[in-house]
Amino acid sequence: MYSGINISQTDPRPMYLQIMEQIRARIAAGDWAAGKELPSIRALAAALNVSVITVKRAYLDLESGGVIVTRHGKGSFVADVNGLAGELKAEELDEHLAAAAGIGRLLGLTPDELAQRLRRATRTLDRK
């Protein structure tokens, strides 16, 4: 039922981060709307063949990040925060920008040169 979430053994990230990332992606894409009930920890563990403690860790971190809400005895739900999907997208953007900034530094680019490249990339996208 939740087989869309993939855990890869060649992915260097720990399994709980992989689970978090794929749940965030579903929320960011709008597939999992606010208020949607997440699979129970044990059900997801069984579906993914990973330990309960790993899924629990992913849910706890998602909860402390405000992405999901856990109601005791009722289950976990996608947090009902306005614009959460947008926020997650923005977070994803920041991660990519940080990575780009890192490569820019490696190449010895100034912030202005980096910004120029970003503008060029935007124009290329507009033309498509």
Place this chain on the structure above:
Amino acid sequence: MTTTKHIEMRNVRKAFRFFTLEDLSLDLEPGQIMGFVGPNGAGKSTSIRLMTGLLTPDAGEVRVLGHAMPDAQAIAKRDIGFVSDDMRLFGHASVGWHMRFVASLYPGWDPQYAKALVKRFNLRIEQNVSGLSSGEHVKTVLMLALARRPRLLILDEPTSGLDPVARHEVLTELMDVLRDEDRSILFSSHNTVDVERISDRITFIDRGRLVDSNDKEDFLERWRRIQLQVPAGTTLPDLPHLVSRVADGQFVTLTTNRFSKDLVAFLGSSVREVHRMSLEEIFVANVMHHREARGE
């Protein structure tokens, strides 16, 4: 609410002529899977025989599902499913005969579940046991144990003789058992990939002694390999919680079992890389460190 631990071993000792299991303590809570990991000859099977009442400890206490072992083993065993890779079946009898046999002994036998398992494991009820491949043999023994729906499953190297597909089938069934939070599993293995994936708790043993027992996530979060580059002639300060330190010219590799961001901050610009460690790497480093500390 106090819940009964599914396995409780306290300072257990069992001596043989050439091997002694010494001061073993471990706990398994309901709803958990414990991976019991050790090199060959570490004492995994001896520990499991103590848990299942097949051996009597020389000292210490073994309780399983709240029952003192081996004295109360008759009661405890109704709720224990035990599978080991050297378990023999009756070669001249069929898989179905074994199912009827086990069903007649255990009232908890679930015929629907047994049928479903036979299908999922690709077994044939009418086939004689002597004609089974080694993988089918393991799956048959496991099916017979699972279909009794025991609260505690104790599995001695359940996946060691299996091909990757059969291993996947077996692990999937094991995880399915854990949907019920009053059930638990202890399985011994030296396949750390399986253990890393499905265990909640991990216990390492080596040469008859406990090396470490902890939540899996704790192991993975606390162990790191840190590579430093320090100018020649620099002496590093003494650092706590180092498991090993290997220097090669300017490059120094540290292994720690208490990783924190503070450590990286303290080491500062000399840090080149910080690597997470797989359970296998943690296992080997842990065992080597433990042997060193004991002067072996």
